[in-house]
């Protein structure tokens with residue numbers, strides 16, 4: 001897993017431009033609430049942690065027109081809005097152009113409103129709130145971003161704990177069949193709060209099970225490769241070094257918590273057992 005590249009440079013200027021490109025009555029309605037939107041933006045951008053416990057939007061349910069036009073800033077493709085939405089996909093690191101940051105399994109074809117636009121319409125077109133996401137993750141996450149005032153999903157612009165390894169694999173051998181299991185373990189320098197978000201993120205998106213299926217479906221091929229290497233005269237230590245190289249190559253490209261990286265880490269720690277099969 002890795003952080004997304006945040007491309008928003010002047011979020012409120014973008015909002016003002018989008019408003020200017022709107023037709024009336026939207027333009028007037030949005031112009032009248034500009035200051036309130038700016039205050040909301042500042043809270044998100046500078047004091048994001050406050051939002052977990054914020055009861056509701058600045059815009060009450062009675063302000064139907066205001067809420068609808070704020071949401072329309074996202075859905076209607078203005079001259080300013082359209083290329084920004086495209087850039088959120090195109091200006092990501094190479095891996096995240098192809099893989100959804102939430103799962104690293106599927107192509108990110110949608111933008112997830114981290115904080116849902118029905119709940120907080122003021123963040124409908126805040127770039128910091130728009131995260132590339134695959135269809136499945138977006139469907140599962142829907143509007144659920146917090147529960148009991150605690151965030152339940154990783155925020156891929158704000159959270160920066162990816163230099164810690166928290167995803168691990170271990171090997172069990174049952175009736176001569178090797179099985180890889182994955183688990184989350186809290187690194188020492190990660191706070192309990194951050195680790196809890198990671199645990200919920202994995203739980204809600206069913207990532208451990210999905211990664212386990214992928215590991216075990218590729219394990220037999222990887223097992224053949226190391227057995228061939230052994231038969232061709234490579235020592236166990238040389239095979240360990242090869243597996244560690246694969247582990248670090250995947251970690252460099254996809255982050256320390258990529259399922260393939262932890263799979264090679266696990267294999268490198270169990271070469272004797274694997275070759276004895």
Ligand SMILES: [Zn+2]
Nearest residue numbers: 100103134137
């Ligand atoms: Zn996904």
